[in-house]
Amino acid sequence: MCLLHPACPTWNYGDVLSQGASCWPLEFSIRALIFRYGSHMAVERPTRAFSEGVRKSMQGNRGRDTKPELALRRAAHALGLRYRVSVRPLPNLRCTADMVFTRAKVAVFMDGCFWHGCPEHHTKSATNAEYWAEKFRKNRELDAKNNRVLAEAGWTVIRFWEHEDPISSARRIAEQITFSRQKREAEAISGSIGSM
Structure with a gap:
């Protein structure tokens, strides 16, 4: 042996x-x-769910195409916005944005109130509280790191909580896309004038 x-x-x-x-x-x-x-x-983690109900609940959590995401995408599409769904804005970044506008360099994230620690709706876990508190803290740190890396690469990051109104969120995205297009056009014009 x-x-x-x-x-x-x-x-x-x-x-x-x-x-x-x-x-x-x-x-x-x-x-x-x-x-x-x-x-x-190194924190000891539970290897399986504490009960059958918890297991079924955790299996029901979707990684993409949640109801709030779909509502936001419908509202953005109704405003004439076209986007890519669940892709990495940067190929070397281990982060998937919910909506990506590649030309405008805008990444949109729909953060779940439970998973990302919404200040309004997040509740502390009654079972295994230490593990979950650490998990949520790490999620927020990772969100901040991804925001920083994307901003350094010239991307605009927009984050929404799942409880926010999808129509007003879509309008905010449309405003940012318009601003990014105008900024890109102005840079192109100033670049062509400078080369003359």
């Missing part, structure tokens, strides 16, 4: 633990995860 290498067909993590052996590949991968994603990875 091999205690040192997980690729070996006889390797068993349970045997490694029961015999108290140190397994460097496992330790290395854990250290790599902590280095890459931060120390929050």
